[in-house]
Amino acid sequence: MSPIVVTNPPRADREVVGALAGYGVATVHEAQGRRGLLGSHIRPRQRGVRVAGTAVTVTVAPGDNTTIGVAVEQCGEGDVLVVVPTAPCDMGYFGDLLATTLKVRGVRGLVIEAGVRDVADLNEMGFPVWSKAVSAEGCGKGNLGDVNVPIGIAGRIVHPGDVILADDDGVVVVPRLEAADVLAASQAREEKEAKARARYLAGEIALDVNNMRPLLEQAGVRYVDYEDYRKEQGL
Incomplete structure (x- = not known):
């Protein structure tokens, strides 16, 4: 099957996303019935940062980060890029250059079940990342995955447009259509x-x-x- 890029998927309401940003991951996780928490191996690469945004989902081939570059075009203000390899891989898929182009577009952060690099630079530029690993090993180019399709990451399903909330405690996903109810429960x-x-x-x-x-x-x-x-x- 050919790789697919889905454009303009529906996103959770921005006001609701902004309001959810006022609550911690633990609070939101409990408020939605202890659901949606990504596995504990997805860890922050900085401290004291909380972001909330709408998911742009990406699948990548093992050792190939081409599709992240493809996904940049589909990202906008208030998004969070959510990336998973199609087979386990801890290589450094993401660094300061990709972070720069995402930050310019208003992307709030990255969640990836793989490795990142240039961590000091990422922290200095204020682009928050939650990842499985840190690795200086770079990726190749040419094998493509999908953008804005449902993905399985760290034991949870994420759909494009879902709410991603991340802080020092980890990452939780709130289904797009449940976001308003979860906000009320969090309050x-x-x-x-x-x-x-x-x-x-x-x-x-x-x-x-x-x-x-x-x-x-x-x-x-x-x-x-x-x-x-x-x-x-x-x-």
Whole structure:
């Protein structure tokens, strides 16, 4: 089958994407029922950065980054490039030159289940990357993949136009058509956590804030004084 480039796929609402950027990956992951989190081997190559954008998806051949260059033309303001090789490969698919052309187009970052290089330059220029590996080994040219088709990456399916949220904790994908509902759920979770935080600051503990004592009772947990415990154990 010939490689395919899908143009102008629908994208999640920009206002919703922007609002989701106000919440962390952990919050959004929990808010959407603990779904959508990419595998923990996809790690940030910088610290203290959070991005939210709409996915432009790319498949690449092992050891060949040609299709990333093809995908640049399909990228625009507010996008996040999401790249997966068709077979496992940790080579350095992406560096400062590709980052430069993407940044000029308003792309907010890269998520790739492979390697990147020029990490110091990427950090200096402020182009955030989440990747499986870091490798100085460069790629060849000439074998093409697809752009803007559904892909499987790090244990999750990403469709073009889905929301990608990434920070120090990793990367989570929010399906395009669920983005508004997940935003509302994230807002509700944040409000709930704010109330819990106030109780912790007042000196309460998780057993009470999270109403865990009935669980302990149901599990038959006994509280035994140390001396009584010693006698029971024959110590």
